[in-house]
Amino acid sequence: MHVTHDPAAPAAETIEFDQFLAVDIRIGTIVVAEPFPEARKPAFKLLIDFGPAIGRKRSSAQITEHYALEQLPGLQVVAVVNFPPRQIGKFMSEVLTLGFPDAEGKVVLFHPSQSVPNGGRLF
Template sequence: MQTIDYTDFLRIELKIGTIIRAENFEKARKPAYKIWVDLGELGVKKSSAQITDHYTLESLIGKQVMCVCNFPPKQIADFISEVLVTGFSDSEGKIVLASVDQAVPNGARLH
């Protein structure tokens, strides 16, 4: 494993946000959702997420998720993904969202 120093870690803007809207992403090549995340002072940002195995659209609303906020926007089909919603692969390679076990303010940064 390659090591980084603390200043490298500080360059990554990992922030928590609340999913406020979710839709099926019909034009994505792999099953995905379009999601909108309230990131506090950063505003509401869009993301495309391949998380359809463990989550329904309804179960996502109100869920707090950890996002990388300083990647450049990425166009996926006809949608611009502004943040990367993070997660971990389960034993079958399906994504489980990175979240918190207690509510924290939207836009809070990971330390």
């Protein structure tokens, strides 16, 4: 499967609703954001609190173009929490933080327009 970031690309193939339900997308609050100078592409290391059922998980996010480290703690973000962990250099990324490309392809984080409880699942 090829994923494109081109806003002019057609919609992906039709899937069954059960396939969507298999992807566990949750809301969490960034509690720690750190530099990640070892990453091949500019990125930050994030520690995100997804509430008591899931806990705190780590993520590498290529969000350095639009966000400064000091503005990230306290920000709610959306992430896929049921992909296998992925080794990125010496860092183990446990969740995939979600965003959309801006006009230049730089990541803009996907987050709610108002505060919601950590751990809530997207539906």
